[in-house]
Amino acid sequence: MPKLALKISAIATILGVALVLTGCTSDTESTDTTTNAAANASTEECTESGSASDSIDVTGDFGAEPVVSFESPLTATDTERTVTIAGTGTEEASTHRLVEVSLIGFSATTGEPIITSGWDDTATSAYINVDETQELEGLARAVNCAVVGDRVTVVIPPADAFGTAGQTDLGITADDSMVFVMDVKSIVPQTATGTDEAAVDGLPTVELAEDGAPSITIPDAEAPTDLKIETLKTGDGAVVASGDTVALEYTGVLWKNGEEFDSSWANAGLVQFPTTGVVEGFGAAMVGQTVGSQVLAVIPPDQGYGEAGSGDLISATDTLVFVLDIVAVTYPAATTE
16 A cells, blocks of 8 residues: 655644644743754664753643743754653653654744643644654654653754754744653554454454564455455444544455555554545545454455556456554544534
8 A cells, every 4th residue: 555645744744633733831031052962863762861951941740731941042953852750651662653642842942832732631642653754853752762651851953853944834944943841641552452353254364473463364265346344353442433544554465366565564664544545445444443453354446446556566456455453543533623
């Protein structure tokens, strides 16, 4: 399946959540504070604190929107992260993991708030992938190595954010660093965690590797002519609605020969797709499912790539077979209404 472009031009898009432009203020003074922390080349390394991130005053309990104050303009050469509250989680976020956070962000130049999300029970959390190919580099580095319960205070320079383009919707110029305070609420499971369901006769069978990656065996039979959706594991999370953006792992094979043509497991890992931004049958396999579910979808050509096919592997007559592990709804469609 062709991957959606997840490298984004606005924070609201990259996080895949309903991020609310906020009118609150931070206590700032007009004093220039500059730092030059050690470079963090990638999310393979844990991001260190520096003089800029250490200079920010953050008060309030974990889970409650914090009061943030710093002297502006504040700049940094490299992304810096200070752990303001240390969590008690035992699992560290690592490359390709999805991290659920509440956050508030500011222009480090003016001290003005630019974005907030997830600070009460009804608000939509933000989700950040520890993957610099899918997120702003500074955001990925901000949550790498974090544990549940951490509150991290982060300064992100332009080079690790929007670069020379800036981001006009947020009032961020090419010269502006940004400040974020994030509470780490969960590290999303990499695989479906639901209850096993009985297999359906006549459909492909699925075996799971130790890491959860599926192997799909096609039965010796003609492909069905209509869409078949089977729930292999039933999760107990939120129900996926049409238009939601869903985080998942998936593998796709051809019914005719069992050949794998695409797999998040074999590529960059966890991906995020809107249910309306994929082929019809794939979207239908997500809608109505619950987070934590694993789903088998057998998709006939007219609900797959149709007469055009896709690339060299998928022809106009090919039936597609997918196994999807649905691990989160990262951007509920209802939040845009």
